[in-house]
Amino acid sequence: MATLAAEQPVEPPRVRGFDFVPGGLLGLTIFATGAVLVLVSIVLWLSFTEGTPGDPVLVYTLDHYRAMFGDGFTYRVLWNTVLFSAVTTTTAFALALPMAWLMERTDFPGKPIVFTMMTLALLIPSFAVSLGWVFLLHPKIGLINQGLMHVFNLENAPFDVSNIFSMGVIEGMNLTPLAFIMTAVVLRSMDPALEEAAAISGAKPWQAVLRVTLRVLMPGLLAAAIYIATIGFAAFDVPAILGLTRRIFTFSTYVFWVLTPSEGAPEYGNVATLSVIMVVLAAFLSWAYRRAQRQAPKYAVVTGKAYRPRISKLGKWRSLAILFVVGYFIVSQLLPLIMLAWASLLPYLQTPSLQALESITTRNFVNLPKELVWRAGTNTAILMVLVPTITLILSVAVSWVVLRTKIKGRGWFDFLAFLPLAIPAIVFSVAALLLALFVLRRYIPIYGTIWILVLVYSVARLSYGTRMTNSALIQIHPELEESAKVCGASTGNILRRILLPLMGPSLAYAWIWIALLTYRELTLPVVISTSSNLPFSYLVWGFVQASAYGSASAAALLMLCLMLPFLLLYWFVARRAGMIAPR
């Protein structure tokens, strides 16, 4: 329309036809937030009904809740989940806090490298790392256990990788990069003069840290800790790969377990009920997070000056500090991944030795089912293109409606778009399954197609996407659009010529970030994938479930190698967007 108006300047702009772009954006917003609402509702609905859904007579009942709350095992799982989450958070912060302090407050050498490594470590699929830990610590095939048993003539394996504590530590090491980045931001926000004033007042350095620095940072650190605990609460990869075979459950894996019984049909009502319990608990954690986050700025002392903290000289502690940071990367990432590579090259797992070296073979790779690998690769590629694109289109629409219109109820759109952050991935997965099986059924047959994955991935990333587009849009002064409007530009033109170009760098960064998360995602497809629409991560998962560890490690390694160019691309984009940077 706008181009028409431009070609026929005789026509005054006011007479232009109806501008359907705002309506389109509103439609997209309703679709996106509606999908969130539908997915949550269906779980809730099924938890209160009896019988196989789709039956002509539906009975509303509290039986599932009675069953779940009457079962002692539910409490056991709950306790496990709490413990797992607590160990995860403690481990992540025990490692992240000193590292963030080293980066922000000392003359630690090579800070940019550490920041880059941390950001990349965030993206390494945690199921691949977990698989590496299986090869290190499994009671029967774990290298460290076997080695120690051999050397000390032990009867039993000294380490148990499948207990809640070890799983929590491993998850904690996986989440350390995230905790690190959040902590560094908090540290950076503090006026260093607060600490200096304590020193002037006669407080020794440790007293100043204890009585001033930590206290001032507490609200911010607390918010970060709750955030990590929420992720630990919903984590699937680590407890699934390490704990499932030994029937040691957290909530995520328990939901999966109940959904895939070894015999008989799954009790969908119980699955839905467990999901509801999980959502309620996760929602509580998210509420606590939002609360803590709102408390944090209370202590922020704004002076308008860029803070230039005193950089402590490490001196003789320097080598110890380097050892700590390098040690973290080696133990938490490098060692498991090397084990993964090692395992993928052997017909069966053996301790590294010359003899073992001779039995090295590419059999695990050659024997991978080619056709399935090809299909998984294609599916993953399709997802990596479609998911970020759709997520960002929906996010831009939601942000525009929420921030740039005066529509009633736009606060609800914002809330619903934020909701996926609080919903554990496994619940999304379950909800999508229930939706496809019992509601859409034959009317819109998406079960077994790539579209069900596209839908659930995009909706699950909506909270991340809208947070990014919101902050990008907020930074664009409304007058830039208003001046275009005064010139007679339509909403579509404003969007295309002004908003999207200005949001460009943020959108590019968010796009590639979502694409990489899509690549490494295991929890979302685990319930809804079939052999026809499986992504690559699900292929690895299938091998793990079948205890085909050789094939699993080969597939995981292949996946890691294919990821490298994307990581490189991400690194370039992120560096240009200024997202990877020490002070």
Place this chain on the structure above:
Amino acid sequence: MIGIRNLTMTYRTAHGEHQAVKGVSVDIPDGQFYTLLGPSGCGKTTILRCVAGLEQPDGGEIIIGGRTVFSSEKGIWVPPHDRNIGMVFQSYAIWPHMTVFENVAFPLRHKKPKPNRAEIKDRVAKALALVHLAGLEDRPAPYLSGGQQQRLALARALVSEPRVLLLDEPLSNLDAKLREEMRFEIRQVTERLGVTTLFVTHEQIEALTMSDVMAVMNDGLIIQQGAPAEIYAKPTGAFVADFIGRSNFLAGKITAVSGTNGSSVASVATPIGALNARTDGKSKIGDSVTIAIRPENVVLVSPSAPADANEFAGTVDAVVYVGNLLDCVIAVGSEKVKLQLQPSAAVDRGATVRLSFPLEHCLALPQ
């Protein structure tokens, strides 16, 4: 007292090195209020932070109350918490997680020997009363106004009765009216306690009104130090003459020198003609100098009066009314001369006038 000998300090960052202090010596006797004044980035804060022990200097010596707290030669380094000083930061650095009382009590709780509870309470109350904050003990610190936070920072710096007080632009975050009030208040409090004070500012009005002795700094060096009146009246260089107040500058060469040391008079050839000016007595014929004269000291004389030395004709270039004064710019030859007049003086743009540069106000500064 505070003694600083030959202090040097270099910042080393990833982007290179920067020498912020290039050899500064200062002596502040007990009870004196000493001000460091200079443009932004000249190294004032750095010197203060070196005295506090928040930065480690490269070289020199720092003595606080007879005790050497830093000496590069003797390898002495006393950490900040052992220096027994009080300091007010530019951002106040009020601890937001504590009440007013806890903020002020903090230094007492870390003092050796630690006073007992009753004494702490008593001394906090006294310190708060000193800065007119009595009664606000239980208020959470973030709920104070800017001026109150400033007073709180002062109370906290003074409560443990330190030998020296360091102030880093404590007034720069306040609005103009409050700033004026606090100038007097700070001066009053330090005088009453007799505490030796090192004050840092880039506002000349603060330096001139508050200090016993002030030093003008530029680029890591002290250019001139002395009493405020002396610095204003007798700047020893063009930088000080320009930085403190305003000045007209005329470049020239000395053609003749007469008179005795200390009060000698030089004849200087300038672009507008020969001009007599006072010199320090070390200047010789042929030296290049800059003649400085403040706008308020240039006088308009009647055009009909007989011509005298140091008088020049010019045309009025601009007149700006600024309330209590008229700011004029007069073109004399190729030079523009700034000049301040009473509002009653009738001058019009384009009028021809006659200017006099009184000898006692013309300073020939070596270049």
